[in-house]
Amino acid sequence: MAADGIIEREFRKKFPGSAALYEKAQKCFPSGVTHDGRFLKPFPIYIRRAEGSRKWDVDGNEIIDYWVGHGSLILGHRHPEVIAAVGRQLGCGTHFGACHELEIAWAKAVMRLMPSVEKIRFVNSGTEATLMGMRLARAFTGKPKLLKFQGHFHGWNDHAMHGVFPDFGKVLPCGVLPGVSENMVVIPANNPELLEETLKRDPDIGQVIIEPTGGGFTDVPVRPAFHKPLRDITRRLGVVLIYDEVITGFRVSPGGAQALYGVKPDLTCMAKILAGGFPGGALGGREDIMRLLAYGSDPEWNASRKMYHPGTYNANPVSAAAGVKTLELVSDGSACARADATGKALRDGLNAIIDNRGLPWAAYGLSSGYSMAMGGGGWSGRAADFPQFDISPEQLKSKNSAVIHKFRCAMLLGGVDTPGKHSWISAAHSEQDVAQTLAAFDRALDLMKSDGVL
């Protein structure tokens, strides 16, 4: 593969302002970026503004955006009602260091959409939400071990980092203590017998956490039929079931995956859409578990009986304003349905191009997103019904980074910014966006062929 192939040459020509900024950024940040997912070779693009489904870079290029705030902007960029709500709040203050009315409205909005949430606490990110859920479940059950599923991502706290990448827990994640990993059990999803056997064999496992539609949203899919046995088994064995709805919450339906699949988890982790594109997260769930966060009748705080929960920006009023308005706007389901329809059109269109070329790739998934299998998985060609459940998590999660970097750059040359392996779609994406994206995809494949990457 030529390092300076046509894709890189054209990329450098189209994005000179970004190249110049990246020179400076490399002197500030490791690898020049502030989020590992934004790392791109030869350099990432720098964005100046965004609207709806589009964003504009520092060179003035207009780009269709499939990051949409890492999935937090289901309504698209700068939704006028969300912006107005945030503006009103900015006029009143950004941080009162005190309780405020909007935090109650925010909690009520979540509780209306997710009845499993009997009590809630706001945090600042999905990583904090899962950290809190895992610690709280440990405190409630008194059991040290946590079971998670291969390839499922729950943020980057110590426990969550275990079992995300294709070794699935065999290698200690960089910087994580061996003692943390010793208390993690990782198995594939979709196998109720294995789940039950594992939980019965190890009574130290007190909790199970799952990304309900699959690891990385849908990269390693969870069968809808797995949810009922998962709930039945965990309930029967007294194991706390945590749904990580950081991506799926308020996206796959207004009430998240738990509404879609009719399941009542014990605890739910939320972030992204919850805070309407601003920093924010939450943990909610069963009153008897959440009670461990309360002072109870004892006014003296006691570190062994109450789980301490500070956080400077918890329930920040600006995030609350964006969150309340966003949840109000998604509550009737029409925004989710619109984004879902675009997701289906995109998956179908991408697969038609893939089939036409006989490529061993596939666009798959559900709702308002798509995952992309880019060959190398040991399957040949995309069967009409892509056998997403019959391919191992290792194959689905594996990625050829060189191909992904080339693919992302080639798509950007066609005016489309996609994270590569999976993408998020908003209610603001249109039929025109889909048509333009498919044309960009077709051309990207030509370019990759010219560069010898395909």
Ligand SMILES: Cc1ncc(COP(=O)(O)O)c(C=O)c1O
């Ligand atoms: C399912 C899931 N859980 C947790 C997280 C972590 O959220 P955050 O990036 O807000 O820390 C993510 C982030 O993408 C996620 O997809």
